Amino acid sequence: MDRIPILKLGGALIVTIQVDMHDRLALALEEDLTAMIARTGARGVLIEISALEIVDSFIGRMLVSIAAVSRMLDAETVVAGMRPAVAITLVELGLELTGIKTALNVERGMALVQARLSEDHDRGSDLEGLED
Amino acid sequence: MDRIPILKLGGALIVTIQVDMHDRLALALEEDLTAMIARTGARGVLIEISALEIVDSFIGRMLVSIAAVSRMLDAETVVAGMRPAVAITLVELGLELTGIKTALNVERGMALVQARLSEDHDRGSDLEGLED
Numbered sequence: 001m002d003r004i005p006i007l008k009l010g011g012a013l014i015v016t017i018q019v020d021m022h023d024r025l026a027l028a029l030e031e032d033l034t035a036m037i038a039r040t041g042a043r044g045v046l047i048e049i050s051a052l053e054i055v056d057s058f059i060g061r062m063l064v065s066i067a068a069v070s071r072m073l074d075a076e077t078v079v080a081g082m083r084p085a086v087a088i089t090l091v092e093l094g095l096e097l098t099g100i101k102t103a104l105n106v107e108r109g110m111a112l113v114q115a116r117l118s119e120d121h122d123r124g125s126d127l128e129g130l131e132d
Numbered sequence: 133m134d135r136i137p138i139l140k141l142g143g144a145l146i147v148t149i150q151v152d153m154h155d156r157l158a159l160a161l162e163e164d165l166t167a168m169i170a171r172t173g174a175r176g177v178l179i180e181i182s183a184l185e186i187v188d189s190f191i192g193r194m195l196v197s198i199a200a201v202s203r204m205l206d207a208e209t210v211v212a213g214m215r216p217a218v219a220i221t222l223v224e225l226g227l228e229l230t231g232i233k234t235a236l237n238v239e240r241g242m243a244l245v246q247a248r249l250s251e252d253h254d255r256g257s258d259l260e261g262l263e264d
Contacts, residue, residue, distance in 0.1 A: 003183065004183070005148055005213065009238055014238075018150045048139055051135065106139040106140065107141055
């Protein structure tokens with residue numbers, strides 16, 4: 001396996017991390033994601049990590065880097081399905097996953113992305129009585 | 133990795149196959165899927181196999197078995213993202229994936245599941261002028 005599949009669904013790209021990440025795989029994922037955001041105009045990247053029992057600083061950095069690059073391309077990154085033990089470890093390690101939103105599961109993560117898409121939609125249409 | 137993560141999204145369960153399947157993993161996936169169909173009332177199971185360069189008779193049987201069990205629980209199985217080379221091999225091997233719908237990608241597969249959900253919805257509501 002040299003590539004992690006990226007699923008396009010609505011305005012989101014969904015990635016499920018199931019395998020041990022290594023340098024080359026992480027780099028390939030970042031490249032594939034950015035290429036796909038550019039090609040599809042996706043507004044959100046959902047990374048599902050429920051299979052990961054450990055998120056070390058390498059994976060933490062990879063997530064932060066993917067989020068930063070995606071943001072440049074105007075897509076928001078949401079990490080979904082983090083195990084409670086992983087959350088505890090991340091806080092203990094001081095890895096803050098800057099710039100990354102989290103969601104309990106993919107469904108809620110998708111809701112975040114959809115909210116963003118409908119904001120776009122509102123902004124694009126002629127709105128009357130716009131508040132705030 | 134002893135479990136393949138299953139993502140619930142709308143009325144569908146989405147599974148991305150990325151790793152080499154072996155007996156125990158295939159069995160665990162089937163068990164997890166059936167339990168999750170029962171718990172969530174999902175109407176569709178989407179299995180994304182774009183990462184698979186080879187679908188041998190073991191994986192073929194696994195897919196057919198998952199589809200058969202899912203059907204018992206009133207959920208339809210859609211295999212998405214099959215590589216062209218895999219399709220050729222399956223036909224050559226005479227593996228017909230009975231009872232399984234296929235879709236070019238997850239987005240189209242999701243459309244199949246959504247169509248089924250809206251059929252449910254129509255049937256549940258008071259319909260007038262129902263044809264056929």
